[in-house]
Amino acid sequence: MEMITGEQLIKALALLAAGLSMGLGAVGPGIGEGFVGGKACESIGRRPDEANLITKTMIIGQAISETTGIYALVVALILIFVV
Amino acid sequence: MLVSSLFSVIGSGIAMGLGSIGSAVGEGMIAMSAVDSLGRQPKASPKILRIMIIAQAVTETAAIFALVISLLLLFQAGTDSLFKGVTYLSAGLAIGLGTIGAGLGAGLPGAAAMKGIGKQPKNSDVLTVHMIIGQAVTQTSTIFALTVSLILIMLAPDGGLLKMAACLGAGLAMGFGAVGPGIGDGLVARFANLGVARDPRNMGLLTRTMIIGQAITETTDIYAMVVSLILIFVI
Numbered sequence: 001m002e003m004i005t006g007e008q009l010i011k012a013l014a015l016l017a018a019g020l021s022m023g024l025g026a027v028g029p030g031i032g033e034g035f036v037g038g039k040a041c042e043s044i045g046r047r048p049d050e051a052n053l054i055t056k057t058m059i060i061g062q063a064i065s066e067t068t069g070i071y072a073l074v075v076a077l078i079l080i081f082v083v
Numbered sequence: 084m085l086v087s088s089l090f091s092v093i094g095s096g097i098a099m100g101l102g103s104i105g106s107a108v109g110e111g112m113i114a115m116s117a118v119d120s121l122g123r124q125p126k127a128s129p130k131i132l133r134i135m136i137i138a139q140a141v142t143e144t145a146a147i148f149a150l151v152i153s154l155l156l157l158f159q160a161g162t163d164s165l166f167k168g169v170t171y172l173s174a175g176l177a178i179g180l181g182t183i184g185a186g187l188g189a190g191l192p193g194a195a196a197m198k199g200i201g202k203q204p205k206n207s208d209v210l211t212v213h214m215i216i217g218q219a220v221t222q223t224s225t226i227f228a229l230t231v232s233l234i235l236i237m238l239a240p241d242g243g244l245l246k247m248a249a250c251l252g253a254g255l256a257m258g259f260g261a262v263g264p265g266i267g268d269g270l271v272a273r274f275a276n277l278g279v280a281r282d283p284r285n286m287g288l289l290t291r292t293m294i295i296g297q298a299i300t301e302t303t304d305i306y307a308m309v310v311s312l313i314l315i316f317v318i
Contacts, residue, residue, distance in 0.1 A: 004244055012248035015318060019252025022310040023180075023259030026303040030184070030263020033303075034270035037296025041271060044292055045278020048285045055292055062299045069303040076256070076310045080318070 011083065018079035025072020032065040088160045090168030094175025095156035098232075101179030102149025105265070109142040109190020116194040120201025127204035134200060134211055138193030141218045145182035145189065145225045152178040152232050159236065166247045167239045173254025174235035177311075180258030181228025184265020185221055192217040192272035199280025209283045210276065216290060217272025220297045224261040224268070227308045231257040234315060249318040253311035260307025267300040 040058035044051050117135040121128055156171050196214035200207045235254060240246045275293035279286050 008244055012244045015245065015249045015314060016252045016255070018310065019254070019256035019314060020259075021256075022307050023256040026260035026307045027263035029303045030265070030267040030300060031270070032267070033296075033300040034188075034264075034267020037267070037271035037293070037300055038274035040296060041275035041278050041289055041292050044289060045275075045281050045285055048282075048288055051288050051292070055295065058292070058296060059299065062296070066299070066302060069306060073306045073310065077313075080310075080313060 014079045014083040018076040021079065022072050022076040025075075026069055029065050029067075029069035033062045036061040036065060087162055087165045087168035090165075091156050091159045091162060091171035091175075094172035095153045095160075096175070097172070098149050098156060098175035098179045099153040102153070102182040103146050105183040105186020106142055106146035106189075107186070109186045109188070109193070110139045112190040113138045113142065113193035113197060116197035116201075120197050123201045124204050127200065127207075130204055130207050131197065131200055134207060134214075135193075135197060137211065138196065138214060138218070141215065141222075142186060142189040142193060144222055145186040148225055148229045149178050149182050152229070152236070155236055159239075162239075164241050166241050166243070169247045170235050170239045170250045173251045174232040175254075176251075177232040177235065177254040177257040178225075178228050180255075181232075181261035181265075182225050184262040185223075185225040185268075186265075188221040188224075188265040188267070188269025188272075189218045191266075191269035192221070192276045195273045195276035195280070199276060202280060206280060206283050209286055210279055213279045213286060213290060214272075214276055217268075217275060217293060217297075220294065220301075221265060221268040221272060223301060224265040224304045227304055228257050228261045231308065231311050231315075234312075238315065245318060249314040253314040256307050256314065257311040260311075261304055264301050264304035268297045271296040271300060
């Protein structure tokens with residue numbers, strides 16, 4: 001087997017870290033957005049007249065829950081392309 | 084040679100072992116809820132049993148995907164390259180972890196539909212349709228994991244350290260990335276099903292909201308797939 005230089009090792013570990021960052025980073029937002037969407041459906045089941053307001057609030061809530069997922073994506077892309 | 088074939092056998096074990104957790108728990112939740120409904124409405128037992136079996140069959144898909152990948156990996160066990168062995172291991176990780184979320188997630192709407200049928204057996208047709216739509220959307224995260232793991236098995240690059248780390252990273256990204264969105268989709272479908280059980284007249288509105296909610300929940304899964312495809316093809 002040929003010699004592995006330090007630079008190659010850092011790059012390889014950065015790629016592995018990118019996978020872990022995006023993978024584990026997607027767990028929380030996924031479950032959190034599920035809660036928001038679920039409770040919105042529950043409230044629409046109870047008060048169908050307020051559907052527009054509830055859908056709007058649901059989308060805002062899910063977008064904010066999404067931010068940590070986007071942070072994980074940005075960190076993963078930096079680890080892939082910059083490091 | 085021994086070490087490299089070991090990796091693909093371990094990958095096969097991980098795929099089937101982790102891959103059965105979610106489906107098993109999800110089917111258990113459906114059966115639990117069905118037994119509860121049977122106690123409440125013994126006269127509706129044929130209907131409850133039929134819908135329970137449909138719900139459990141849809142929940143089972145995730146485990147079947149894991150079984151397919153696990154068998155494919157067992158056939159690859161003769162490889163003599165360490166790099167290929169690690170790629171097979173990461174394919175096993177992708178599908179094994181990736182089915183946990185969808186299995187659990189498909190169980191949640193199934194359990195909610197069984198509960199609704201126990202309360203009002205005459206709503207069973209509407210609830211079955213709504214449950215199947217919810218469970219089908221929940222399965223997308225497993226299908227992404229299946230795609231990535233098939234790509235990893237078919238390509239199986241035989242290149243240096245960088246490529247090996249990239250493939251392992253791709254497997255981990257897709258595997259863990261599918262857990263959260265799978266459970267989240269299931270939660271959305273669960274509450275939508277409970278809403279339909281409460282008043283079937285709201286079904287159109289609830290299906291629309293459920294699909295919007297599930298589509299937004301699915302975005303993190305798509306990010307994970309994009310990252311893993313970049314790791315496989317660009318690096």
